[in-house]
Amino acid sequence: MKTTRRKLTYTLALLGTTVVSTHAQLLVQRFEPVGFSQVTITDHFWKPKMDKVATATLRACIVQTEEKTGRIRNFEKVARHKNEKHEGIYYDDSDVYKAIEAMAYSLKNHPDAAIQQKTDEWIDKIAAAQLPDGYLNTYYTLTGLDKRWTDMERHEDYCAGHLIEAAVAYYNTTGKRKLLDVAIRFADHIDSTFRVKNRPWVSGHQEIELALMRLYHLTNQDRYLKLADWFLAQRGHGYGKGKIWDEWKNPKYCQDDVPVKDQKEITGHAVRAMYQYTGAADVAAATNDQGYMNAMRTVWEDVVFRNMYLTGGIGSSGHNEGFTEDYDLPNESAYCETCASVGMVFWNQRMNTLTGESKYIDVLERSLYNGALDGLSLSGDRFFYGNPLSSAGNYGRSEWFGTACCPSNIARLVASLGDYIYGRSEEGIWVNLFVASNTTFTMGKTPVPVQMETNYPWEGAVKITTNPAKPVEYALHIRMPGWAQNVPAPGNLYRYVDSRSAAKIEVLLNGKPVTYQEEKGYAVIHRKWKKGDVVEVRLPMDVRQVASRKEVKADQDRVALQRGPLVYCVEGADNEGKAWNMLVPDNATFATQSYQVLDEPVVSIKANVSVAEPAPDGLTVQMKPRTIVAIPYYAWANRGKSPMQVWLPSRIKEVKITE
Amino acid sequence: MKTTRRKLTYTLALLGTTVVSTHAQLLVQRFEPVGFSQVTITDHFWKPKMDKVATATLRACIVQTEEKTGRIRNFEKVARHKNEKHEGIYYDDSDVYKAIEAMAYSLKNHPDAAIQQKTDEWIDKIAAAQLPDGYLNTYYTLTGLDKRWTDMERHEDYCAGHLIEAAVAYYNTTGKRKLLDVAIRFADHIDSTFRVKNRPWVSGHQEIELALMRLYHLTNQDRYLKLADWFLAQRGHGYGKGKIWDEWKNPKYCQDDVPVKDQKEITGHAVRAMYQYTGAADVAAATNDQGYMNAMRTVWEDVVFRNMYLTGGIGSSGHNEGFTEDYDLPNESAYCETCASVGMVFWNQRMNTLTGESKYIDVLERSLYNGALDGLSLSGDRFFYGNPLSSAGNYGRSEWFGTACCPSNIARLVASLGDYIYGRSEEGIWVNLFVASNTTFTMGKTPVPVQMETNYPWEGAVKITTNPAKPVEYALHIRMPGWAQNVPAPGNLYRYVDSRSAAKIEVLLNGKPVTYQEEKGYAVIHRKWKKGDVVEVRLPMDVRQVASRKEVKADQDRVALQRGPLVYCVEGADNEGKAWNMLVPDNATFATQSYQVLDEPVVSIKANVSVAEPAPDGLTVQMKPRTIVAIPYYAWANRGKSPMQVWLPSRIKEVKITE
Secondary structure (H helix, E strand, O other): OHHHHHHHHHHHHHHOOOOOOOOOOOOOOOOEEOOHHHEEEOOOOHHHHHHHHHHHHHHHHHHHHHHHOOHHHHHHHHHHOOOOOOOOOOOOHHHHHHHHHHHHHHHHHOOOHHHHHHHHHHHHHHHHOOOOOOOOOHHHHHHOHHHOOOOHHHOHHHHHHHHHHHHHHHHHHHOOOHHHHHHHHHHHHHHHHHHOOOOOOOOOOOOHHHHHHHHHHHHOOHHHHHHHHHHHHOOOOOOOEOOOEOOOOOHHHHOOOOOHHHOOOOOOEHHHHHHHHHHHHHHHHHHOOHHHHHHHHHHHHHHHHHOEOOOOOEOOEOOOOEOOOOOOOOOOOOOOOHHHHHHHHHHHHHHHHHHOOOHHHHHHHHHHHHHHHHHEOOOOOOEOOOOOOEEOOOOOOEOOOOOOHHHHHHHHHHHOHHHHOEEEOOOEEEEOOOOOEEEEEEEOOEEEEEEEEEOOOOOOEEEEEEOOOOOEEEEEEEEOOHHHHOOOOOOOOEEEOOOOOOOOOEEEEOOEEOOOEEEOOEEEEEEEEOOOEEEEEEOOOOEEEEEEOOOOHHHOOEEEEEEOOEEEEEEHHHOOOOOOOEEOOOOOEEEEEEEEEOOEEEEEEEEEEEEEEEOOOOOOEEEEEEEEEEEEHHHOOOOOOOOEEOOEEOOOOEEEEEO | OHHHHHHHHHHHHHHOOOOOOOOOOOOOOOOEEOOHHHEEEOOOOHHHHHHHHHHHHHHHHHHHHHHHOOHHHHHHHHHHOOOOOOOOOOOOHHHHHHHHHHHHHHHHHOOOHHHHHHHHHHHHHHHHOOOOOOOOOHHHHHHOHHHOOOOHHHOHHHHHHHHHHHHHHHHHHHOOOHHHHHHHHHHHHHHHHHHOOOOOOOOOOOOHHHHHHHHHHHHOOHHHHHHHHHHHHOOOOOOOEOOOEOOOOOHHHHOOOOOHHHOOOOOOEHHHHHHHHHHHHHHHHHHOOHHHHHHHHHHHHHHHHHOEOOOOOEOOEOOOOEOOOOOOOOOOOOOOOHHHHHHHHHHHHHHHHHHOOOHHHHHHHHHHHHHHHHHEOOOOOOEOOOOOOEEOOOOOOEOOOOOOHHHHHHHHHHHOHHHHOEEEOOOEEEEOOOOOEEEEEEEOOEEEEEEEEEOOOOOOEEEEEEOOOOOEEEEEEEEOOHHHHOOOOOOOOEEEOOOOOOOOOEEEEOOEEOOOEEEOOEEEEEEEEOOOEEEEEEOOOOEEEEEEOOOOHHHOOEEEEEEOOEEEEEEHHHOOOOOOOEEOOOOOEEEEEEEEEOOEEEEEEEEEEEEEEEOOOOOOEEEEEEEEEEEEHHHOOOOOOOOEEOOEEOOOOEEEEEO
């Protein structure tokens, strides 16, 4: 029954697609994202964060990569040919590439001679470490080349993927080919070593597939599309047995139990899964492969309907850095790796452009503003690897990690934020995220400058001004967020406790309410647009209490607070050091206020609740009415270690006496 | 001032030593331990545990070593010379050796043809994997012999140490030389590769030193003593820089910051430290090296006075598997590796025999009955790697571990328990632990059978019957436990809350109170002993509340319960699933009762305390008088996962509302 319905939806989705002919092959994408280099961000919320990334975060990446760890030294050692010892872990090259990718994105909007010089310097060192046959990996080159390509788990292809992504990004920003040529030589080496010979190879950590698709789109060389598809097609045939899994390690851990197109459940390592499906979506967009699409729709529902935290974080367990059982979403031990939320942004963007459905952006926005952004400190130079939804007070941010995937991952995401705001097709314009920015579309042959102004996510008013050189007809699609329509997230994993209709979304054209069509979660205004047309969107920004399905044991008799796209938390830093002593009874009331978390202006929530306090003699417990402060989840853990909770009890079921 | 006092104590200790001439070189030991093979244990408490080890634990070790992991297969692969892949981690050989050592000890008291046959079978495989030059390590032999002895961290010498220990044990039990000859060839290989050439080598994980001392005592070959001393002397000269530590990893982690004789603080990895000092004590005993003794006395005080949990566990942090700051003893995150408590037993035994001071046995007994024994399930086939002092209810025992040092370590300790009960010198007999058992001393030339009867640790009565063939004069030393004299542990890290003198230790000779000398913590009765003489010791077994020094933040406003040598805990399994909701007020009362934890008969404590409970409406909290049950700490976590606490609050300082 379920399958039938899904198939029907899928067929309808296909009928609605528009063929975009910018590439040689058939594209089924509903629309194309507008690349960040076409978008100027002026946003009060994001612009300062992008500036922090361009300065503090990139500085941290550089210092850690080059001075405090041996990541750059490894490349120098290869070039010196003096038999020196590899430092660090076998996948450390990837962090260099990801840092370069972040620098490339950042340079586009924040020109910085020193950063550019540093990048060129690193690129020279990387190029010098490439072998004549195109192979490039400092670990194997320094520890024994005879062992290369013998261990699928050792991330050689993963590092190659990040090299390719960095190379494409740096070429796009600077037009310089040096790193791109390195990446192409390595990609060709891999293609001839594996696909051409059809030598089985299951990537131990997916990533190269989506990277190859970037290379394909840049170069228009079919072999990279074929190689990406070939890598995906390797999975699920047992080639990984005894290599990346065995009788003790489940093949589901590495998504190698069945072929990708037959996958129905989300399993295993969360980041690997996200990267795989992002790559699969990219391949599907280029090949119109329904097999990938069918699988991904089913798996996506498994993620979002049963295995996603309210923060958009995924991966319940640090044990496998990934998924466990359906509805197993413990808060304090939640893994929710920053990289997995970044991966959710990647994958959901692809699903959105492929289907034209706004629900994917609802999930993307949730992961972006909560689970992913939480990975970066307000200062820009401290990081979370895991992003739990509660803490007893022992959990703090780090300067860096032994396995340092997360810092550069959140850096490259924030630096390329412009990628996720707008979409376009011949039919019209899509507004996905509400981020103050300017861009210019071309409709037909008419340039259409568009300006978005907003104080989102603190306020719900969004103003979109269109200035076409001459009147031009097209459809403007404005995303109508699920959270503003009593659907906190697609599916019914989460619901608003008070499902009274809060204020509805209002849309005005030139100051007057306008009728619009609703299509796939977008408000669509189709008209002939002229210079100075203003569309205003007013999103309701009530404080909402959220509850989980009863299957989520960790959240039972608890509520979370949400306002707009932001999930809130209670942190000890705002509440006399405590976050686990409060009860949100049915009659709790809420108000908002302007607030500061260090130098970050936020809207905080004041909640009138009940708090358990010891009597002065220390022998009894009293419940006292108190006003507590909740702050946006992404902003916690910036003022030292203190306890925190997203899900607050609405009923006392157990009491712990602690210090 | 402190140093002066310590030096004085040390000088006095030396003056009191007796030269025992059983070995060629000068021995400064105060007395010698009686080996377990000379002791027949009949104890109600320990005998069933030794039986469990002989059956369930060894069976688990065999199944895991041989079937469920590749530990034995690695040896077979080496012998087959077919270029097969190494399975597991580079130190896995050591688990095979430790299992053999445990089997050897167990076979001494529990003859078992199947176990003996299995051991011989493994020994054949091990012998077949030894290289002609004596080298034996499956990891390097299978992954590339050119790399052997290039990485000090990779536990080659550690594995060699465990091979030697196993070989000595198996030879002592069976008289079979095959494994001993393998061990000797490997020891000679190491000696000629390193000491003879004076090629610097800092052991990444100490162990070989104490093992070589066993080999030295068995073979009387000076080169093994010299090699043990050489290994110790390698530390602290910078040879480990860039090898086992570097600019990012502190040399204190591996006790390589200063030479062993200059070490004053306990630092770093707890098990490595314990093994190092055990080896140093063994060397000091053979060489009368005051440098080692001076260092060890200072370091021992640093462990016991500032860094030891009430359970005798050590190592506060899982991050370095070791020590952190003085007095940093968090309970829930306590690492307290089982192997570190086993190491505490090893080291304190040596310190006791070297000095004749009973305080070392106080610590040994605490670690043995609490921190170490907790590592083994009542069923004998489930294990703890870490032994925290509180749990929110998520922590459970495992069948095995990827790094599987702990199961075979606790197995070999329990199987050789007889080693720790008695000591002897020409001057007399020492009774260190109260364990029902029989042994025969020879005083002068007269055999002196001794029988100890007791229901310790449940009851405090101990009866020692002496049956010399003819009257013979000697001094009987009976340990007077610190815990029975208002000193829960040496130093003042812990104190009894109620320091009223509970019942004192009573000593009776043939039914009448006897005057005795107190010397170094022993009651000494010097007389001419005759057949049928009976000494009775009555230890006070009151329930005592223990408090920590104020510097231990984790234990402030908390008390722990202790009775005899046993630390107690409150586990949810006995208390309606809860262990964090109780308050021990000043007027709490305690009683004991016979109790069962599964099939383990124990004495439990019933405590009348105050418990925080939600009101039926779930909106307020009430404190209710309740009787709770506390069980011995070692017995927790045998009935599924449930919350647990050793340190119970005596004052409410914070309340957490939880589910």
